[in-house]
Amino acid sequence: xxxxxxxxxxxxxxxxxxxxxxxxxxxxxxxxxxxxxxxxxxxxxxxxxxxxxxxxxxxxxxxxxxxxxxxxxxxxxxxxxxxxxxxxxxxxxxxxxxxxxxxxxxxxxxxxxxxxxxxxxxxxxxxxxxxxxxxxxxxxxxxx
Amino acid sequence: xxxxxxxxxxxxxxxxxxxxxxxxxxxxxxxxxxxxxxxxxxxxxxxxxxxxxxxxxxxxxxxxxxxxxxxxxxxxxxxxxxxxxxxxxxxxxxxxxxxxxxxxxxxxxxxxxxxxxxxxxxxxxxxxxxxxxxxxxxxxxxxx
DNA sequence: GTAATTGCAAATTATTTGCATTGCC
DNA sequence: GGCAATGCAAATAATTTGCAATTAC
Numbered sequence: 001x002x003x004x005x006x007x008x009x010x011x012x013x014x015x016x017x018x019x020x021x022x023x024x025x026x027x028x029x030x031x032x033x034x035x036x037x038x039x040x041x042x043x044x045x046x047x048x049x050x051x052x053x054x055x056x057x058x059x060x061x062x063x064x065x066x067x068x069x070x071x072x073x074x075x076x077x078x079x080x081x082x083x084x085x086x087x088x089x090x091x092x093x094x095x096x097x098x099x100x101x102x103x104x105x106x107x108x109x110x111x112x113x114x115x116x117x118x119x120x121x122x123x124x125x126x127x128x129x130x131x132x133x134x135x136x137x138x139x140x141x142x143x144x
Numbered sequence: 145x146x147x148x149x150x151x152x153x154x155x156x157x158x159x160x161x162x163x164x165x166x167x168x169x170x171x172x173x174x175x176x177x178x179x180x181x182x183x184x185x186x187x188x189x190x191x192x193x194x195x196x197x198x199x200x201x202x203x204x205x206x207x208x209x210x211x212x213x214x215x216x217x218x219x220x221x222x223x224x225x226x227x228x229x230x231x232x233x234x235x236x237x238x239x240x241x242x243x244x245x246x247x248x249x250x251x252x253x254x255x256x257x258x259x260x261x262x263x264x265x266x267x268x269x270x271x272x273x274x275x276x277x278x279x280x281x282x283x284x285x286x287x288x
Numbered sequence: 289g290t291a292a293t294t295g296c297a298a299a300t301t302a303t304t305t306g307c308a309t310t311g312c313c
Numbered sequence: 314g315g316c317a318a319t320g321c322a323a324a325t326a327a328t329t330t331g332c333a334a335t336t337a338c
């Protein structure tokens with residue numbers, strides 16, 4: 001069993017919720033992909049494993065996984081929420097090509113530190129942040 | 145007539161589109177508010193001026209205004225897209241209180257510069273970015 | 289055993305679209 | 314006058330919810 005499965009079980013136990021085969025399959029499937037999946041894409045993959053699982057269960061499980069801190073919702077600018085497995089991973093942000101959708105994970109200490117400072121300057125306690133950089137990747141820049 | 149109204153007229157003319165009383169009222173109303181309004185909130189205000197205006201026109205006009213570079217869609221994490229008038233304003237980001245929704249505009253040169261550098265390091269041409277900092281404001285921190 | 293979970297279908301929410309009519313340029 | 318814009322209602326899309334049946338602990 002992977003770490004995130006254990007973490008999920010632990011989270012569920014804490015909240016007096018139950019581990020189910022559906023939840024297991026959904027988390028498992030999300031983790032095997034390293035693409036960022038929408039709920040619908042995930043649903044399609046999950047169904048190959050167990051066609052009886054319903055879309056609503058996928059939505060409900062993603063919400064739980066998010067509350068448990070195991071997956072993160074991502075908002076590229078295309079109207080669909082995608083998810084990535086974040087358990088045990090460093091925080092990172094995303095650099096997205098507007099032409100081809102290609103998507104690079106980035107992380108910068110300087111920015112992270114300034115974010116903290118900015119929040120503090122306004123008396124805020126920083127809980128989390130989202131940063132997306134949108135541009136054109138080397139391959140797409142030429143074509144424009 | 146304000147600058148952004150002129151800019152909108154210019155944009156419309158360029159594209160062989162037309163200025164209409166509805167579009168004028170919608171832009172005007174959005175500008176008078178300095179709150180960030182959702183399409184629905186904007187619709188409610190617009191209707192006070194002219195009850196015959198339809199919700200679809202508000203959506204259509206917001207889309208146009210965005211294409212014209214006059215308003216920006218904002219995505220706080222509550223599922224509703226809000227808009228702010230951006231014409232002639234400096235770019236800025238947002239610091240949002242998760243408890244009360246309070247929302248402070250921020251701008252930091254250090255971060256902006258690092259964003260450019262990061263994009264370049266990956267061979268990207270940076271077109272735009274979104275950054276949201278979520279936390280607790282001074283008033284709400286105590287209450288938690 | 290019992291409260292949580294599931295799958296299904298219906299409900300919601302936010303947004304878009306088709307179309308007949310109206311109105312700007 | 315002609316093409317674009319409007320209002321309305323119906324259509325879509327993404328997500329949520331009510332509920333009876335099922336299942337984990």
